Amino acid sequence: MLRAIARGEIEVRRSARRKKTVAVSKEIETYVLRTPVRYSVEHNIRSLTDLFNRLSARDHSSDADLVELADEMSRRYFGGRLRPASIRWVTNQNVSRWASTTTSTGDIRVSHRLQSVPRWVLETVVVHELVHLQIGPHSKEFHELADRHPRQSDAKLYLEGFSDGEHFSRGN
Known part of the structure; x- marks a missing residue:
């Protein structure tokens, strides 16, 4: 997943307004991960991978x-x-x-x-x-x-x- 972020397949958008939750959406060919400002992607890699796997199982986006x-x-x-x-x-x-x-x-x-x-x-x-x-x-x-x-x-x-x-x- 970290490689996908580096390749630009996943864009991380941090928000001061978001306090606890994360959200994932798809915008054409890029996944957008919305997180609180202090959220550690690296620390939560396992749960995020599960989240992305569930999303891609429903994906029909091309x-x-x-x-x-x-x-x-x-x-x-x-x-x-x-x-x-x-x-x-x-x-x-x-x-x-x-x-x-x-x-x-x-x-x-x-x-x-x-x-x-x-x-x-x-x-x-x-x-x-x-x-x-x-x-x-x-x-x-x-x-x-x-x-x-x-x-x-x-x-x-x-x-x-x-x-x-x-x-x-x-x-x-």
Whole structure:
């Protein structure tokens, strides 16, 4: 793990506001470890390694993973006919947006904040954006297509809680 920090794969961000806890998130190709100012990474290497191992077990964070997932969701729910021109992770989505589709170009952008969610949650977001390739507004017809993924309503609840958790962890 210390080598990963040295290679820039893990960025340590120390905060005077953070008193006891550590947090790990993924931002595109870099893990971010948020710690209190006086936290010793070296002293806590074993528990941090366990934390990173748990996170990476749920990781589906490369752009290639997104392309593969979009292809799979298109085949499974739309007979392969809804395919984006491109799909990739981005860091510029605001806190209330999980993904976006540019219907004129067929490009889909997914917030890096979703890199560590369970796969079924990411699937529902991708299905939602694939539908936008065909239907722009959130109409009844749109929701009928998006709801082909059986966990669409579960994912909505998950993402509401996830968003609340992000809001809470920012201290707002």
